[in-house]
Amino acid sequence: MPTMKLRFPLLTAALSLATLAPLSPVLAGGAGTPAAKPVTADAQTTKVVTAANAFLNTLSATQKNAVLFAWSDTTQRKNWSNFPLGGPGANRKGVRWGELNAAQRAALMTLLGTVLSPSGVDMVKGQMLADDLIRATDQGQGPAGAGGPPASGGARTTAGPAAPPAAAPAGGPPAGNRPQVSFGSEYYFVSFVGTPSATSPWMLQFGGHHLAINATVVGPNITLSPxxxxxxxxxxxxNTQTYTLVPNVPVEAQAAFALLQSLTPAQRTKAVVSTTRTDLVLGPGQDGKTLQPEGLPGRAxxxxxxxxxxxLIKDRLGILNADDLAAKMSVIQKNLDQTYFAWFGPTTSAGAAYHRVTGPSVIIEFSPQANDGDPANHLHNMYRDPTNEYGAAWTTLK
Known part of the structure; x- marks a missing residue:
């Protein structure tokens, strides 16, 4: 598969971060209105609450004030985006990774490790590293912070970073014809909607360019939807070596392609909805939108x-910790006959086509972006549970 070639002096140092040195962010949540039924944290969520409070205890009063939002704050709950800071609709709030000291970052990483699985932590680290490489190589030729194509219509240039102009903000790309946006791991934000609690609902948010983790915690339950x-x-x-920065993506792509290859001609006719790739449907700002099942149902x-x-489904949801993942996968398996697999795009290789999973309690979108040359190297992917968006099945949302 074609890969982006980078040539700049800092790459060796950057790639050292791919060994998962402490370069990662995470999320935390908050308390508020009582859940529909009294609930108490189990062992897993007790670890999460403990880690969340430990992180909060490392913050200054000013940082705490910035990171904590009321549980009833629906605006902040939905304040997530795939764009870099400064891009359309990307106005993240909370505390930036770049504003945290080493001890605070370590505490945040510990919290992340209780909410997510080890592979989930690796995914977050990989996405942050990838954005650092964009920061180092992007020359500001594309449109408004979308991570989109340069104005010329060609692929994003990666020949090496140009020195940013003196007027450019820290971390932002050089000024081209694009408004100033901020790439890099230091522009990933953590926030809590509500206060960490063993009994009351709260939400941990962590996000930046191409990442929005929204973890709602209610007693013994955690959901990452959306x-x-x-x-x-x-x-x-x-140097002739290929490095995978975000390991989850190729794994998921191969799993989907393996399922496609296993289908009979008749099954494939149903599963392949189109040979033209489509774009993300249920991304930012699409809460509450209904998506009709298409493709091949599990019963067939x-x-x-x-x-x-x-x-395939577990490869996506596997970023969640094992305890909460097991409960989620049990529900999905019970509804598998009513869950559909759909393919949009070329059928000759993994990673370049859009695929979708649509079921009663799970929606997965895998959306390659062709605007930078290799679609498999730029992904916008979504997970939603239509029965439990932001933990709505477990609590009363305002």
Whole structure:
């Protein structure tokens, strides 16, 4: 698969971060209105609450004031985006990774490790690293912070960073014909909607360019619906070596392609809705939108194909910690016959086509972006549970 080639002096240092050195962010949440039924944290969420409070205790009074929002603050709850800071609608609030000291970052990483799985933590680190590489190589030729194509219509240039003009803000790309946007890990934000609690609902948010983790915690339950993942670049080439920065993406792409290849001609006719790639449907700002199932339902699959279908779903949801993932996968498996697999795009390789999973309690979108050359190297992906957006099934949202 073609990969982006980077040539600049800082790449070696940057790639060292791919070994998962402490370069990562996370999220935290808050208390508020009582849940529909009294609930108490289990062992897993007790760890989460403890880690959240430990992180908050490292913050100054000013930082605490910036990071905590009321549970009833629906504006902040929905304040997430795939764009870099300064892009359309990307006005994140909370505390920036770049404003945290080493001890605070370590505490935030510990919190992240209780909410997410090890692979989820690796995914977050990889996406932050990828954005640092964009910051180092992007020359400001594209339109308003979308991570989109340069104005000329060509691929984003990656020949090496130009020195930013003196007027450019810290972390922002050089000024081209694009409004100033801020790339890099220091522009990822953490916030809490509500206060960490073992009994009352709260939400932990962490996000930046191509990432929006929204973890709602209610007693023993945690949901990541809705959350946006993906990244750019997924892979880079340097000194004849290819490095995978965001490991989850190729795994998910291969799982979807394996399911497609297992289908009979008749099944494939149903699953392949179009040979033209489509774009993300249920991204930022699309809360409450209904998506009709398309493609091949689980009931039309063989036992082996159903197993592969569950592997595909678990590859996406597996960023969640094992305890909460098991509960979620149990519900999805019960509804698998009513869950659909749909493919939009070329059918000859993994990663370049859009695929979608649509079921009673799960919606997954995998959306490659072709505006930077290789679609498989720039992804906008979504996970939603239509029955439990922002934990609505567990609590009363205002």
């Amino acid at each position: 959350s946006l993942t993906g990244g750019e670049p997924i892979k880079v080439s340097f 699959m063989t036992a082996a194909q159903k197993t592969q279908f569950l592997v």
